Amino acid sequence: MSTLQEFRLTYNGKDIGDIIVLILIKPLVVLFLYFAFFSRGAGIAGLSGGMTAVLLAFSLFFLCFLRVIFDRKFKTTPLFWFTFAFFFTAAVTPMVSSFVLNAVPRGAFQMGTEMTIAFAIFFAFYYLIREKIITPRFFIYALVGVGLFAAFQLIIILLSADAITRLRGIGGMNVVPNSFAVCAIAMMLITYRSFMNQERVRVFIGIGLLMIVLIVMLFSGSRQAVLAFIFGLMALNIFGFKGKEFRKYNLYGIAILALIIFIISLNIDIRSWFNRFSFERVTEMAFIRFDYYWRSVSDLTIAEFIFGRPDYYIFEREVQRIGGSQYVNPHNFL
Numbered sequence: 001m002s003t004l005q006e007f008r009l010t011y012n013g014k015d016i017g018d019i020i021v022l023i024l025i026k027p028l029v030v031l032f033l034y035f036a037f038f039s040r041g042a043g044i045a046g047l048s049g050g051m052t053a054v055l056l057a058f059s060l061f062f063l064c065f066l067r068v069i070f071d072r073k074f075k076t077t078p079l080f081w082f083t084f085a086f087f088f089t090a091a092v093t094p095m096v097s098s099f100v101l102n103a104v105p106r107g108a109f110q111m112g113t114e115m116t117i118a119f120a121i122f123f124a125f126y127y128l129i130r131e132k133i134i135t136p137r138f139f140i141y142a143l144v145g146v147g148l149f150a151a152f153q154l155i156i157i158l159l160s161a162d163a164i165t166r167l168r169g170i171g172g173m174n175v176v177p178n179s180f181a182v183c184a185i186a187m188m189l190i191t192y193r194s195f196m197n198q199e200r201v202r203v204f205i206g207i208g209l210l211m212i213v214l215i216v217m218l219f220s221g222s223r224q225a226v227l228a229f230i231f232g233l234m235a236l237n238i239f240g241f242k243g244k245e246f247r248k249y250n251l252y253g254i255a256i257l258a259l260i261i262f263i264i265s266l267n268i269d270i271r272s273w274f275n276r277f278s279f280e281r282v283t284e285m286a287f288i289r290f291d292y293y294w295r296s297v298s299d300l301t302i303a304e305f306i307f308g309r310p311d312y313y314i315f316e317r318e319v320q321r322i323g324g325s326q327y328v329n330p331h332n333f334l
Contacts, residue, residue: 147183177222
């Protein structure tokens, strides 16, 4: 019986298909990171950034799956099967709930599709890193590279503004700031490595580029991104960074960041942006969000808690300051 191995074409002892896959994978990974993390607006060939990221995710999945079929060396681990079970359950449960509750599925099939996309992304990167086709170092540097590219795009928009409330321009206003927070943490790791290697020039270059990313993250107006970076920085200082001298750079960075914001405020009206971080506004938004989450628990029946709701846990809430009713989505309840 013929096998897939017999149909392999080789060049200088190397499989041609494998060579093509290896040539394509790293550029696809870089493009995926850019569109998935930073460019949620415009994509490739008229697609949105989100749709382009989905297309790239399935392209990576397909290339990795082909390699698994021809190689037959890929070995799974309990982590892989646990993750597969999680995504499978998350995709199927909303569909089951639509039958159990005899309700219109609405977002059930959308949820199943999103979980399928998430699993494709997980499988691709799990395989690429486990088989050492890409390394964690490549991933971090690629993320920082596309993050800086996106940050420079937004810096240009910021410098041309007269007043600002939230910096926008590449889509994903509630998603992209979190990506910049992740990018900033990755840049801290790279800068720390340069510091440990006593590469002072690279340290100062890293701090300068980090300031650009932090300015963009701050002026995006996302409070959760700012909190994520603060907690990430605290964790790095407690568990990661060694030596008091590098911790001093944190203070230098804060002083430089404050100076940059002050200079920007002299040329751009940032009062509306600053109000987003006032105690009253933060308290108000925190109360609304906690109310959403509390009602998403208290309004669920036992059957809905076990099988989930097919309507994405949407509840109606009176919003007095708007003067009407608003449908709210408390995001991912479980």
